[in-house]
Amino acid sequence: MAGSVRVVLLGPPGAGKGTQAKWLQERFEACQVSTGDILRKAVAEQTPLGKQAAAYINRGALVPDSLIVDLVAERLKEKDCDKGFVLDGFPRTISQAESLEEILKKMGLALDCVLSVQVPHRVIVERLAGRRTCKGCGALYHLTLDPPSKEGVCDRCGGELYQRDDDREETITARLKVYEAQTAPLVNYYRERGMLREIDGVGKVNEIRSRVLQALGDRGT
Numbered sequence: 659m660a661g662s663v664r665v666v667l668l669g670p671p672g673a674g675k676g677t678q679a680k681w682l683q684e685r686f687e688a689c690q691v692s693t694g695d696i697l698r699k700a701v702a703e704q705t706p707l708g709k710q711a712a713a714y715i716n717r718g719a720l721v722p723d724s725l726i727v728d729l730v731a732e733r734l735k736e737k738d739c740d741k742g743f744v745l746d747g748f749p750r751t752i753s754q755a756e757s758l759e760e761i762l763k764k765m766g767l768a769l770d771c772v773l774s775v776q777v778p779h780r781v782i783v784e785r786l787a788g789r790r791t792c793k794g795c796g797a798l799y800h801l802t803l804d805p806p807s808k809e810g811v812c813d814r815c816g817g818e819l820y821q822r823d824d825d826r827e828e829t830i831t832a833r834l835k836v837y838e839a840q841t842a843p844l845v846n847y848y849r850e851r852g853m854l855r856e857i858d859g860v861g862k863v864n865e866i867r868s869r870v871l872q873a874l875g876d877r878g879t
């Protein structure tokens with residue numbers, strides 16, 4: 659078993675962050691901290707956080723930093739993050755990146771690196787339009803690129819597959835604009851700090867996994 663990982667997965671919607679994060683979680687026994695998954699769960703359960711976040715998510719905008727930062731700080735303190743974590747969808751603004759640095763400093767931790775997964779727009783739209791997610795275990799599928807054995811049913815747990823509300827074409831366009839304006843600047847932010855590892859996100863899921871391991875260097879062996 660390889661050593662622990664403490665990494666950020668950075669990339670536009672549909673880059674494959676969730677797909678790779680779920681695998682890294684198993685490979686390194688780390689916890690996947692997906693702010694998108696946490697928020698969608700809160701929306702489904704109609705918690706106070708969910709009620710505030712729903713309108714932002716549905717129009718493809720970012721949920722305010724004030725709602726996200728404390729949530730991540732608390733999540734990272736949970737036991738299952740002791741062996742490492744994969745941050746998927748956080749940070750998404752420079753301000754969130756600065757907050758993350760403070761959170762980790764207080765915990766006496768630091769990131770190993772930031773994995774920036776990049777794919778062109780046409781691939782993003784194809785991936786998001788065909789994405790299906792399991793309601794039960796959160797496993798990810800694609801109608802044509804990675805279909806389940808039985809239509810609409812999860813291979814892993816038999817759960818029902820659904821299409822995310824924010825994967826409609828007009829919302830995808832809005833999310834891409836938000837990514838370019840607010841999240842893409844993080845690429846340079848982490849490059850300047852010598853923490854960035856750039857990964858070509860085009861190719862088969864297994865190929866991207868190999869690139870991720872290579873980018874992790876010693877930790878990936």
Ligand code: AP5
Pocket residue numbers: 669670671672673674675676677678693694695697714715716718719720721722723726746747748749750754785786788789790798799800801803804824833859860861862863866
């Ligand atoms: P979030 O859930 O984080 O969405 P996202 O960043 O837009 O990313 P996605 O989940 O859409 O894509 P992904 O890169 O994980 O791709 P995936 O692996 O699923 O955020 C949703 C919303 O929540 C935001 O818009 C915002 O409102 C809010 N939010 C979340 N975090 C926030 C924060 N920190 N601050 C403020 N607001 C926040 O793959 C996509 C599809 O492609 C799948 O079908 C998959 O099977 C397929 N696929 C993946 N890899 C490959 C491959 N190599 N080849 C073929 N198919 C592939």
